[in-house]
Amino acid sequence: MRLILLGPPGAGKGTQAQRLIAKHGIVQLSTGDMLRAAVAAGTPVGQQAKSIIERGDLVPDEIVVAIIADRIGQPDAKRGFVLDGFPRTVAQAEALDRLLAEQGLKLDGVIELRVDEGILLNRIEKRVAEMTSRGENVRPDDTPEVLRGRLSAYRAQTAPLVGYYAGKGMLKSVDGMASIDEVGAAVDRHLGSGGSERRRRPKAARLAKSKARRKAKPRNAAKRAVSSARPQRKRSAAKRRKTASGRPKNCIRRRLTRT
Numbered sequence: 001m002r003l004i005l006l007g008p009p010g011a012g013k014g015t016q017a018q019r020l021i022a023k024h025g026i027v028q029l030s031t032g033d034m035l036r037a038a039v040a041a042g043t044p045v046g047q048q049a050k051s052i053i054e055r056g057d058l059v060p061d062e063i064v065v066a067i068i069a070d071r072i073g074q075p076d077a078k079r080g081f082v083l084d085g086f087p088r089t090v091a092q093a094e095a096l097d098r099l100l101a102e103q104g105l106k107l108d109g110v111i112e113l114r115v116d117e118g119i120l121l122n123r124i125e126k127r128v129a130e131m132t133s134r135g136e137n138v139r140p141d142d143t144p145e146v147l148r149g150r151l152s153a154y155r156a157q158t159a160p161l162v163g164y165y166a167g168k169g170m171l172k173s174v175d176g177m178a179s180i181d182e183v184g185a186a187v188d189r190h191l192g193s194g195g196s197e198r199r200r201r202p203k204a205a206r207l208a209k210s211k212a213r214r215k216a217k218p219r220n221a222a223k224r225a226v227s228s229a230r231p232q233r234k235r236s237a238a239k240r241r242k243t244a245s246g247r248p249k250n251c252i253r254r255r256l257t258r259t
């Protein structure tokens, strides 16, 4: 299974990606996590990306596309992946199309988590205040000021992907403001893997099916009774054992081996 989770920062993409990897045994490919790891390791990519991430801007397309191209080719991604935070521009989406086509792979779907930006900002402000009061570290790009910038980058550069994937008939939208479980159930329904959430057949269809099954039973029973009572079966078995001379086959075989 290969999926894209689309939505602004704070929409819950990471949380839903975690659910999906546990459920489907696939890997989460988060460009944000990969870039933060590169920053922490001080790699050339990390050094280039550090200040961009802290400002809440987007890292150049060629950098993230190269990271994803490398990651998709690794063995653990063979079973499938959920892309979280990539693509973020139409150019990245087009590069992904080319990458997948080169490897003969296809996307199974794009799930958009729709959220209310005002509520999202309130949530982040509350979370940052709580974390600060507990003396915890807040990600430098998770402050309300930077988040405003990230949201406007989303609107300008990433939101057009909704139209891009809708045009390809791949987009499924989910209400990202619902609870984590409700969002998860809606995602599962879109992927056709609802488990207990799977929708039942309409009542009329269920009744028709059980009626048909009841009808079919006596007919099958009658069929079995007729076939077991068929006399010609016995005759044809006896015929097979006999030769043209009327002797049982075994007799001939014994005569031939005796010479």
Ligand code: AMP
Residues within 6 Å of the ligand: 009, 031, 032, 033, 035, 052, 053, 054, 056, 057, 058, 059, 060, 061, 064, 084, 085, 086, 087, 088, 092, 141, 150
């Ligand atoms: P995230 O954790 O996905 O919100 O990403 C954190 C930051 O990493 C973003 O604000 C960007 O600066 C950068 N980033 C992550 N993914 C991409 C991407 N696909 N394209 C450009 N920049 C990205």
